[in-house]
Amino acid sequence: MFGSLTGLKNQQGTDWGEKLLNNVASTTIRHLFTASESVEVQVRCFPSSKLLQGSIDSFKMSGTGLVIRRDFRVEEMSFETDAVSIDFSSVLGGQLRLKQPTQAIAQVVLTQADLNRSFEAELVKKKLENLSIPALDEIFEGETVSFTQIKVQLLENNRVRIDSEVVTGKGKTVPVSLTSTISVERRRRISFTEQQFEAEAIPESFRDISQTLTEALGEILNNMVDLDKFDLDGVTLRINRLETQGETLVFSGYAQIEDIPKNAKSGN
Template sequence: MLGGLTGFTDPKDTDWGERMLNRVASQTIRHLFTQSESVEVFVRCYPSSKLLQGSIDSFKMSGRGLVIRKDFAVEEMSFETDAVSIDFSSILSGKLSLKQPTQAVAQVILSETGINQAFQAELVKKRLLNLSEASLTAISGGEPVSFTEVQIKLLPGNRLHLLAKADLNNGELISLSMTLGIGIERRRRVSFKDPKIELEQIPEAQREVSQTLSTVLVEILDKMVDLDRFDLDGVKMRLNRLETEGQRLIFSGYAEIERIPSNS
């Protein structure tokens, strides 16, 4: 949807207002991310005198190699607004402030590698380790159960292949293997559904337990990926669709931009 937003460059006839605004906006947007390979911003304001009233025609951003909250890698992110009202005085002080919230069409691309790295983040691991639900401890003889070594491979048709280990904390590791579908629920949650549990490579004595634990893991994952937990400061993402494409997972939707953080 927004593939054309990557690689913005300022046209040669960009006037002083746009140049100043692009420079300030680029510096400001970089502070949304823990790390960024590149962040490009193109703000259109013609004529530049409209800046004095705080009016700009459009705001586009494209970023690559981004990291959110230290642990969550985003291969690409882009968004574009229509006309926006800004506080002109904030620009003169090297900041960018909105007069009122706005919305932007958005696209986020995650890589298979980045998704797998996210399973090592503390925010994710604490939902997979030392679980003491009765349905799990009944299997492990009263011990907490942990899901480890989670690895996914993206498949065509909005599906993925998932491998994991279940540590029963009694010296026994149970292998898990399945394919499952992914979708969007309520525009903010990634859902995991329709699991096809694979038991052929599981030792026969562990197959029943592996099937039970696989079902539990899918239920945990289905409740885990809520975008409200990963919001940027002042920016909320809402999703309309997702699509697997090779080793990439592509989300399309819109961003609710309440405010843009300062450079401080």
């Protein structure tokens, strides 16, 4: 069997060992996601005899409509390694294991709809509900407040607009609105800078309270939007830059791939 891997070709001229590795890798990577529209993996190895030693020239993955940890959807994700070492015996068993960690160039594309969906995740909502705003304790008589109905709009030049409604413990509702520049901090956290209260979007009778609540929302966002939420089991994303492009937000950076679990499901 092993001898046949070095010379066997299919009818289209594709190396059999490389094709097997592509199929196993595609299946393994697909199981890293709760759901996916498409996942494609391309593994390159020449000459094919290097597969027997577990050496491949490059490993490229691209996927669309990927859902991570049940709630976090990305429109596109891709990464590509240089040479990498694998345990080829695991491939024959229908699995894919790395002999050592590796890094890959990575890109992640989120749509405006993806961003809005992420604010509906329970993990995120918990950080926006039943909060105390000391500056408004007297007005709200010590009631907690919750930021709901958050809507994100991507703007040019890495700017975003965020609108929300604040609901108090007694059911009073106050609209809030801000624009901000977004950037990457420490390669994993989104930072909201140059925040501006959008007074024209708020009825005049609410503006004083709304401005204070808007400032509070900006501070909360600066401490909660962490890209680690988009990590996969065994794969850590680190982002060098981001850019708004129409209704999409594009992150460029790298992936640190420690291992690929046997039965990974990022919804677990």
